Amino acid sequence: TQLLEQSPQFLSIQEGENLTVYCNSSSVFSSLQWYRQEPGEGPVLLVTVVTGGEVKKLKRLTFQFGDARKDSSLHITAAQPGDTGLYLCAGATSGTYKYIFGTGTRLKVLA
Amino acid sequence: NAGVTQTPKFRILKIGQSMTLQCAQDMNHNYMYWYRQDPGMGLKLIYYSVGAGITDKGEVPNGYNVSRSTTEDFPLRLELAAPSQTSVYFCASSYPGAGDLGEQYFGPGTRLTVT
Numbered sequence: 001t002q003l004l005e006q007s008p009q010f011l012s013i014q015e016g017e018n019l020t021v022y023c024n025s026s027s028v029f030s031s032l033q034w035y036r037q038e039p040g041e042g043p044v045l046l047v048t049v050v051t052g053g054e055v056k057k058l059k060r061l062t063f064q065f066g067d068a069r070k071d072s073s074l075h076i077t078a079a080q081p082g083d084t085g086l087y088l089c090a091g092a093t094s095g096t097y098k099y100i101f102g103t104g105t106r107l108k109v110l111a
Numbered sequence: 112n113a114g115v116t117q118t119p120k121f122r123i124l125k126i127g128q129s130m131t132l133q134c135a136q137d138m139n140h141n142y143m144y145w146y147r148q149d150p151g152m153g154l155k156l157i158y159y160s161v162g163a164g165i166t167d168k169g170e171v172p173n174g175y176n177v178s179r180s181t182t183e184d185f186p187l188r189l190e191l192a193a194p195s196q197t198s199v200y201f202c203a204s205s206y207p208g209a210g211d212l213g214e215q216y217f218g219p220g221t222r223l224t225v226t
Contacts, residue, residue, distance in 0.1 A: 006153075031211035042115075042201050042217025043154070050211055088153055092212050097142060097161045098169060099212060104153040 004102035021074045023089035030094040037086040117218035124192040132187040134202030143185040147198040
């Protein structure tokens with residue numbers, strides 16, 4: 001059974017701080033996605049990475065896919081209260097038609 | 112486009128009752144998924160479909176059934192509801208791209224309580 005572990009599970013920080021969220025597995029993924037979910041809503045896609053070592057930036061968010069395609073990280077620079085939410089990674093292995101979601105990281109940014 | 116729609120939004124079931132959660136998408140997506148999300152947790156895949164007439168089990172299929180007779184609709188059936196099925200259920204759809212399964216578009220969810 002594939003398992004995607006995210007750390008930390010919870011994170012509460014002050015506005016302006018930097019943070020990194022990790023997504024780790026023993027499986028090799030053909031693609032990995034990051035989503036953000038706000039209370040009472042479905043997840044919304046932030047980014048998809050498919051190449052080992054790939055780095056993608058989305059404004060203050062930087063996503064990295066590990067060289068071995070077993071792990072990924074999300075770094076937020078100068079966090080803002082609007083970044084508050086549940087961050088989820090989701091990985092798909094080669095030859096499958098489904099994503100397996102990680103355990104989630106709940107982020108709260110205090111003004 | 113309405114995107115992915117789910118009905119109902121809320122439902123309370125008694126133990127042993129059955130119900131169908133409806134999901135529809137108007138984006139002509141091949142792939143559709145059903146997930147459940149327990150409080151404070153990530154999403155667990157229940158069933159998925161890669162096209163009309165094709166379905167397959169996910170991580171937690173026990174107690175559920177699905178069908179996919181059209182591209183647009185992917186209903187989830189709960190038979191003999193149990194308290195362990197209390198959760199929020201999300202339906203999603205995607206269109207595969209080059210090298211990945213595509214962005215998943217999620218519905219607003221159905222909050223189900225079994226008592």
